[in-house]
Amino acid sequence: MSMKIEKIVGPAIPLRGDDIDTDRIIPARFLRCVTFDTLGPHAFEDDRKQDPDHVFNQEKFQNAEVLFAGNNFGCGSSREHAPQSLQKWGIKAVVGLSFAEIFFGNCNAMGIPCAKVTPEDLETLYKVAESDPTVEFTVDVDTLTVSWNGGRVNAEIPAGVRDTFLQGTWNATAVLQQAEGDIQAVANALPYINNFQ
């Protein structure tokens, strides 16, 4: 069993923009590695080089644990290196308008809740974080809210995924293993497993 994740509390980093793909989160050249350990400092490396004011460059956001993002965050490549680099950088939860599916699945399997909020609420969150980077936000997986000293908005995580965090089953290996006999039965019933002999 993995650790139960009920809430994440910490300062936030407000990353604006839609359709930010995983190539931008971690450019492909950093995928030439056999561990994830060294990825943290390379998160958004090319975006940061071209934009000195990029939020990931700003000193005041370096302690952030919650990432605020726009629409379709994490689209493109399935590389888990993307959420791994964010996690190594310090991110423990992502709050955004919407998430690409594979990125969302990878975050789930790594224990990073991704919660959706409405455009109006995201704008509020952006503004609070931008005006005071020390504000601590609570992403509450149980009550499905994002709150801070002065406000609270509703958030959305699909029920099945939310339960994996609350039950501590987001690292699915052990759970999947429990059905050992059933797995073999399903495999045996598929004619292609024995090449239709």
Next chain:
Amino acid sequence: MGKTLLDKVWEKHTVRELPSGQSQLFIGLHLIHEVTSPQAFAMLKELNLPVKFPNRTFATMDHIIPTQSQARPLVDSLAEEMVVALTESCKEHNITLYDLESKQQGVVHIIGPEKGLTQPGMTIACGDSHTSTHGAFGAIAFGIGTSNIRDVLATGCLAMSKPKVRQVRVEGELKPGVYAKDVALYIIHKLGVKGGVGYAYEYAGSTFENMTMEERLTVCNMSIEGGARCGYINPDQVTFDYLKGREMVPEGEAFERAVEYWKSNASDDDAEFDDVVVYNAQDIEPMVTWGINPAQSSPVSGHVPNPENLEGAEQTSVAEALEYMQLSGDQDIKGIPLDVTFIGSCTNGRLSDLRIAAEIAKGRKVAENVQAIVVPGSMEVARQAVAEGLDKVFKEAGFEWRLAGCSMCLAMNPDKLQGDQMCASSSNRNFKGRQGSPTGRTLLMSPAMVAASSIAGKVADVRELD
């Protein structure tokens, strides 16, 4: 009410409903490669677990493989380390590996179909988003990350939520000069890059029915660019004819049994879909992307949108794209100057793609301002192309004929754009920095359009070649 192919395949592969409400889904074919699997094998070692179904797991190396010299050890020591890691993991766990020495190496989504590993009615997972490609056979195939790879290695299963199904129907005959790639780009343009999130796409209608397997592979490959994690086409005679005689496909009576099984997985005539969209093939022109995501595209006869005529978020995203691409609003697509052209990738690196491009290249010359490269999708594709003399046609026309690999599609290998070079590419992504230079620029199009544009030295309409 009838069932969709997704319903049937999902049902047959469901081990149980998990306490979270997700399905425990059995994965019938697991494809792995050097980039996203080493960490998964390390996790497995930490858990002290074997690979549960080594016979259902197949490996190759593609992303980091150079296309100019594949002599070992590879010049890039990090790439060599990854090749060694995959080789050792496969040896340790008795996994079949199509490596360079086997002479059967290639892009994972090219060799799966080529060897007959990919079959209708399977669930297929691979640590690569373009795994959707395999759906062309009527399989449910999707990309996964490394933690998921660990789960499949350890248990043969994934914890998944069942997607909804949108039928994307295209009817009619494609106009001359319009290819499967254009259909894919057209659909993404219509439905957007996140239109498919939460859905599997079932491609149906006469346009897809009339496509060859290789064309269907191109369409399904691009599903993920529209946000759909998987896309599929119901298996039919075209599928069965393609599979017959391939290395991993059963023969004789077993083949007949297989065909019956494959047919039984197709969507029922009265299947209900969560959504249906219908397009007319006659409305589709050769497509070219002008922006930084695959939905930002236009018919080649059109022009770049002008942000001044747009509002809100769309205005912002178009302006951002045009700034990065160094294009101006209302600029004609035709005539955009090029520095590099690339024919290859899991989208368009198959034999039929090379044949079409070679036909255009034959007797013509690549423009002086352009570096043009052709990268076969697998060693087998390369052998067949050479047997047909396609390599000679390309070389005579001034294209570089390379060795098999992912090459400039994602530039994890030496094939990269330099500075802000503009590249006409038959690949699948035009993201910022995708082709290896943080300021490099990509225009996605069909291999035919890339070939025509290579000759012209600028974006050209393949229908207007002299």
